[in-house]
Amino acid sequence: MLRVIAKRILLVIPTLFGLSLLLFLWVRSLPGGPATALLGERATPEAIAQINELYGFDKPIVEQYFTYMQRLLTGDFGASIETGRPVLEEFALRFPATIELTIVALIFAIGIGLPLGYVAAKYYGKAADHVSVVVSLIGITIPVFFLAFILKWVFAVELGWFPPDGRQDSRIDATHFTGFWVLDGLLTGEYDAAWDAFTHLILPAIALGTIPLAIIVRITRASVLEVTSADYVRTARAKGIHERTIRDRFVLRNAMLPVVTTIGLQLGLLISGAVLTETVFAFSGIGRFLADAIFARDFPVLQGFILFIAVLYAIINLIVDLSYSLIDPRVRVQ
Amino acid sequence: MSSVSVPPAGTAPAAGSPKKPAGGAADHGSSLWGDAFARLRRNPQAVAGTIIVFLFVLVALLAPWLAPFGGEELPGQREIRPTVIPGIGEIAAYPLGLDRFGGDVLSKLIWGARASLVIGLVSTALGLAGGMLIGIIAGAFGGWVDNVLMRLVDILLSVPNLLLAVSIAAILGQGPLAIMIAIGASQVPIFARLLRSSMLQQRTADYVLAAQTLGLSRRTVTMSHVLPNSLGPVVVQGTLSLATAVIDAAALSFLGLGGGRPETAEWGRMLTYAQADLAIAPQLAFLPGICIAITALGFTLFGEALRESLDPRSRR
Numbered sequence: 001m002l003r004v005i006a007k008r009i010l011l012v013i014p015t016l017f018g019l020s021l022l023l024f025l026w027v028r029s030l031p032g033g034p035a036t037a038l039l040g041e042r043a044t045p046e047a048i049a050q051i052n053e054l055y056g057f058d059k060p061i062v063e064q065y066f067t068y069m070q071r072l073l074t075g076d077f078g079a080s081i082e083t084g085r086p087v088l089e090e091f092a093l094r095f096p097a098t099i100e101l102t103i104v105a106l107i108f109a110i111g112i113g114l115p116l117g118y119v120a121a122k123y124y125g126k127a128a129d130h131v132s133v134v135v136s137l138i139g140i141t142i143p144v145f146f147l148a149f150i151l152k153w154v155f156a157v158e159l160g161w162f163p164p165d166g167r168q169d170s171r172i173d174a175t176h177f178t179g180f181w182v183l184d185g186l187l188t189g190e191y192d193a194a195w196d197a198f199t200h201l202i203l204p205a206i207a208l209g210t211i212p213l214a215i216i217v218r219i220t221r222a223s224v225l226e227v228t229s230a231d232y233v234r235t236a237r238a239k240g241i242h243e244r245t246i247r248d249r250f251v252l253r254n255a256m257l258p259v260v261t262t263i264g265l266q267l268g269l270l271i272s273g274a275v276l277t278e279t280v281f282a283f284s285g286i287g288r289f290l291a292d293a294i295f296a297r298d299f300p301v302l303q304g305f306i307l308f309i310a311v312l313y314a315i316i317n318l319i320v321d322l323s324y325s326l327i328d329p330r331v332r333v334q
Numbered sequence: 335m336s337s338v339s340v341p342p343a344g345t346a347p348a349a350g351s352p353k354k355p356a357g358g359a360a361d362h363g364s365s366l367w368g369d370a371f372a373r374l375r376r377n378p379q380a381v382a383g384t385i386i387v388f389l390f391v392l393v394a395l396l397a398p399w400l401a402p403f404g405g406e407e408l409p410g411q412r413e414i415r416p417t418v419i420p421g422i423g424e425i426a427a428y429p430l431g432l433d434r435f436g437g438d439v440l441s442k443l444i445w446g447a448r449a450s451l452v453i454g455l456v457s458t459a460l461g462l463a464g465g466m467l468i469g470i471i472a473g474a475f476g477g478w479v480d481n482v483l484m485r486l487v488d489i490l491l492s493v494p495n496l497l498l499a500v501s502i503a504a505i506l507g508q509g510p511l512a513i514m515i516a517i518g519a520s521q522v523p524i525f526a527r528l529l530r531s532s533m534l535q536q537r538t539a540d541y542v543l544a545a546q547t548l549g550l551s552r553r554t555v556t557m558s559h560v561l562p563n564s565l566g567p568v569v570v571q572g573t574l575s576l577a578t579a580v581i582d583a584a585a586l587s588f589l590g591l592g593g594g595r596p597e598t599a600e601w602g603r604m605l606t607y608a609q610a611d612l613a614i615a616p617q618l619a620f621l622p623g624i625c626i627a628i629t630a631l632g633f634t635l636f637g638e639a640l641r642e643s644l645d646p647r648s649r650r
Binding site: 018019022026029137138140141143145146149150152153157268269271272275276280290291294295297299302306309313314 | 485486488489492493494495496497500501504505577581584585588589590591605608609612613616619620623626627628630631634635
């Protein structure tokens with residue numbers, strides 16, 4: 001097992017290395033070069049020369065690359081142009097918010113998607129199946145930010161059931177120390193603050209979770225359908241095993257493999273979706289910061305965040321792969 | 335799509351089950367694509383998707399005749415004030431109302447269809463071309479070429495698709511062309527991976543062995559036997575990519591990468607500016623949003639039906 005993990009980690013390293021090279025070349029290939037990107041198009045030649053000297057952009061490209069890699073390896077990802085603070089710090093500051101949002105979105109997606117997909121498969125060809133197929137189709141084709149708009153308009157603007165934006169009501173004076181605001185409220189005993197932070201998560205989480213939900217419904221449905229018609233399920237039935245045992249130990253467990261893969265793959269989608277969802281709901285996580293960085297052409301932030309996200313993605317994929325062996329003993333043997 | 339060539343009848347059986355029970359496929363012979371289209375006609379999902387796509391393309395092509403006003407025109411500039419935006423049916427000349435710039439919403443939706451069609455087609459074509467090139471090279475040569483190319487694809491796949499498109503758009507600057515290239519380029523790794531694995535799968539098929547035994551050159555085997563039979567998943571993905579492209583184009587526009595004037599008739603752009611008027615004119619967000627969703631739905635329905643009809647396992 002340990003060898004498998006070690007091997008997988010070793011395989012990720014070249015990918016990340018390649019990505020860092022691409023990101024390095026990316027900033028150097030921006031129109032007008034990195035200094036113009038930093039200062040804007042109306043910068044004076046003197047200012048550009050100054051920046052070039054300060055950041056070493058005038059040095060040979062190979063030398064620049066080595067300095068860049070040296071810095072990356074010591075955890076120096078540069079500083080944001082907009083805020084002036086280190087990129088790593090900015091990321092750490094906002095990351096918990098996005099994690100909180102993603103977790104609620106995933107709970108929503110899995111909690112509804114799995115049962116819906118199972119029911120659709122069980123009643124294959126019946127009304128429940130058609131409904132879930134249509135729902136999942138709509139879920140896949142609706143643009144995230146449009147869904148976010150609708151939710152915001154209906155439930156926040158018109159009905160006023162949920163707060164329209166932000167992470168917390170500004171009138172609530174809550175103590176924050178972990179970055180996870182719901183958790184903070186629970187730990188400090190400020191339950192109203194925790195509840196308030198939670199209500200702020202609901203609409204963005206639904207917007208963010210809908211596409212993964214739709215995809216989970218479809219994969220679960222297809223996977224359960226395939227397993228149900230498998231020989232071993234027929235054999236189990238023939239042996240007179242209780243339907244519930246068949247469902248839990250034969251159908252669900254075997255049908256879960258593709259579902260777990262899909263959930264892992266959805267996490268990348270969630271990060272893309274977070275850029276749009278967090279923007280609509282003015283939710284201050286990494287997604288919104290990224291969107292702001294795109295607007296402001298804050299390249300150190302974009303460069304650093306993309307690398308962090310790729311690392312995250314790699315870690316998630318690793319966890320997904322390892323979770324196979326928990327679900328499916330056959331993988332462990334190979 | 336000219337890239338979809340019907341493979342020689344003799345090679346088709348290897349790609350799927352050779353003989354289909356009578357019915358449907360008779361007028362097309364027994365080729366893979368003929369079979370697939372025969373099945374498509376009987377699939378309600380495919381028919382619905384085709385109708386949506388057909389209407390969308392029709393509206394996009396006939397925009398100059400269908401739209402009451404030009405794409406750049408702002409005919410209702412006098413009717414709007416910061417707090418009053420005439421909505422659906424309020425002024426007879428503008429059936430779907432006006433937006434905050436005084437543009438006629440109906441006209442903008444129609445011209446927006448054209449913009450979406452162009453962006454969708456061009457970006458998907460670029461993605462297909464780039465992806466197929468990499469896929470063919472990797473799939474045909476194998477060995478270290480394959481290794482290097484697939485590691486490169488791995489790197490690109492480690493960045494979420496939308497972020498990749500945004501990063502590419504940042505290099506190219508703002509504007510519709512930049513968006514098309516960005517979306518197309520962000521789809522290259524998917525197409526490349528798909529075509530390569532499909533080709534590798536086909537290469538082990540018996541008909542390839544047969545062709546090799548006949549003494550055909552490697553290039554002939556690859557280009558006229560392996561490649562045509564490997565195209566199925568790529569064509570399906572291409573159709574689905576049209577849906578993604580329409581949505582992604584709107585998203586990039588929404589993120590401010592569209593360039594040009596704010597009143598440009600583009601669905602994503604219309605949504606961006608609708609955000610500020612959500613409380614007084616929610617229809618400004620709903621209408622373009624629904625257009626994007628329906629268009630994406632059309633391509634998705636069609637693509638999925640196509641996938642099902644090409645998949646030998648789904649033939650019953």
